Amino acid sequence: MGFEVEAGRCSEPGPRKRHEEGRRNEDFAAVVQPTHQDEARGWVAAVADGVSEGGGGAVAAQTAVRSVTGDYHATPPTWDTTVALDRLIGAHNAWLADHNRRRGEGTAMCTLTVLVLQGQSYTVAHVGDTRAWLVRGAECLQLTQDHTLDHPDLRSGLTRALGLDDAVRIDYLQGELHTGDTFVLTSDGVHRTLNRRRLAELASQGTAQEASEALVREAVASGSRDDATAVVLRVHGLAPARLEDVLMRGRQLPVPVRLRIGAALDGYVVTAVVADNGVHRLYQAREAATEQLVALKTLHPARAHDPEERAMLAHEAWLGCRLGEHDAGGFVRVREVASPSAFYTVFDWHGGHTLEQMLGAGRSFRIEEVIAGALAVVRALGRLHRLGVVHRDIKPANLHLGDDGQWRVLDLGAAVSGREPHVQRQLHAGTPSYMNPEQWLGGPGGDDGADVPADAGSDLYALGVTLYRWLSGRLPYGEVEPYQLGAFRRDPRPPSRLRPDVPIWLDHVVLKAVARDRAQRFETAEEFALALERGASRPLPAPSATPLVARDPAALWKISLAISLLFNMLLVVWLLFLPR
Incomplete structure (x- = not known):
């Protein structure tokens, strides 16, 4: 109604x-x-x-x-x-x-x-x-x-x-x-x-x-x-709840104290403590009325009086509800609580594991499983981007394969929608190894010192890095530290060099997704999905090697300096040792 x-x-x-x-x-x-x-x-x-x-x-x-x-x-x-x-x-x-x-x-x-x-x-x-x-x-x-x-x-x-x-x-x-x-x-x-x-x-x-x-x-x-x-x-x-409604609730309601197994909160009985990172706490709980399992996400009591953390959790809950209004496929649905006595968010519970957990346990995926999973995730990102939302933290730890066989994108806590709190917009969110180079190196010219904010293309690049690791077990540019420049001065190796059963067409898709130059990458999630769907029937052309100047703008100066040093050394040898 x-x-x-x-x-x-x-x-x-x-x-x-x-x-x-x-x-x-x-x-x-x-x-x-x-x-x-x-x-x-x-x-x-x-x-x-x-x-x-x-x-x-x-x-x-x-x-x-x-x-x-x-x-x-x-x-x-x-x-x-x-x-x-x-x-x-x-x-x-x-x-x-x-x-x-x-x-x-x-x-x-x-x-x-x-x-x-x-x-x-x-x-x-x-x-x-x-x-x-x-x-x-x-x-x-x-x-x-x-x-x-x-x-x-x-x-x-x-x-x-x-x-x-x-x-x-x-x-x-x-x-x-x-x-x-x-x-x-x-x-x-x-x-x-x-x-x-x-x-x-x-x-x-x-x-x-x-x-x-x-x-x-x-x-x-x-x-x-x-x-x-x-x-x-x-x-x-x-x-449906507006962001202002959720923000008001976040300001007015108290944060729950530490909930122990068996504790009850508004008709939910805690069955397990899932995570506690010092900012948020995540519980598994059972809804008493329906016997269904849910996930409860709350702020850590140490952050209870932080208005910015409250606003960020409220924004995450609102985004989850907004996705549910359209099509929650590919995401975890947020449940609205009629009359909450405390400030928390309720999610559907899905058994299963994250991609990070499965890769860490040494699980290997067949090529067709990887393609099917990547397609499910890129379609979910397409729905997110059509709503004007950027996830900003796509990585294996935030991709979940449920016991029902469905892939879902987790954790909208860092996402931006245009209505997020100011502090969240200024936050340089994401995991460095999965962040597109221009977020560290600036605009198309590179190394200009002006960081480019995350956009829909940033999510697609992060998915490309995830797909590269999914196939090969490695990262295309290795482990990247914040503001590290050297990692991007070489082109990544094709995944087929590390895993021979990867088809050449998939090499081209992955290398396009993680290209050093953003102009060579996929522009939309729909374009990315289409390349995966067509596969070998209409393969993408092989990506061209990134020019040395693009990978290292200082390369010309270095080459000029080396030539100058060599010339001066030859001149010194000629003047000192060769007969006149």
């Missing part, structure tokens, strides 16, 4: 205004459902209560609500929800304050409460004494605090309102959405008359529109002397 919200709103003027001609309802409310293009920005609802002074309250309330709800979906998608609301509300407050200074007599002020339902979270922005409520199960939570004078006789005196000052301080609250949540926005004409219990009862009855009408109708019948307005929104289905 996708994001499904039901909305209703109702507003009635106070008793005196209903009988006096020309008296306007100074409350105003609106709900805006996103179009398909704006779906990622979510639903926005607002209620405002004008401050009656010179008749400007109604204008202030209407313009405030229309400004926020009308312009919210036009804000840049890169803005956080709180940033977008802050800019919109702040701009309108400045306009109202300036309007009041110019007007001279009377003022246009209002209170305002805005609710945004987006992805799997909600955001409330609030100024004044309108209120936002959350009805969840048997609970009715007041999400806002009134900005009024703390005195029984001055409760209607506002300490904050739009138009009161040039700058306005806005309260924000964010939380997780649950299916079945009901949100209610009310003006003081409703919540000063109805108590919390009655408000929750009425908000839960009938449709959302019927509930909003019932709230206003009962408030008026109970003697409300002010305008009465209610907005009701019910959440029937959640959208």
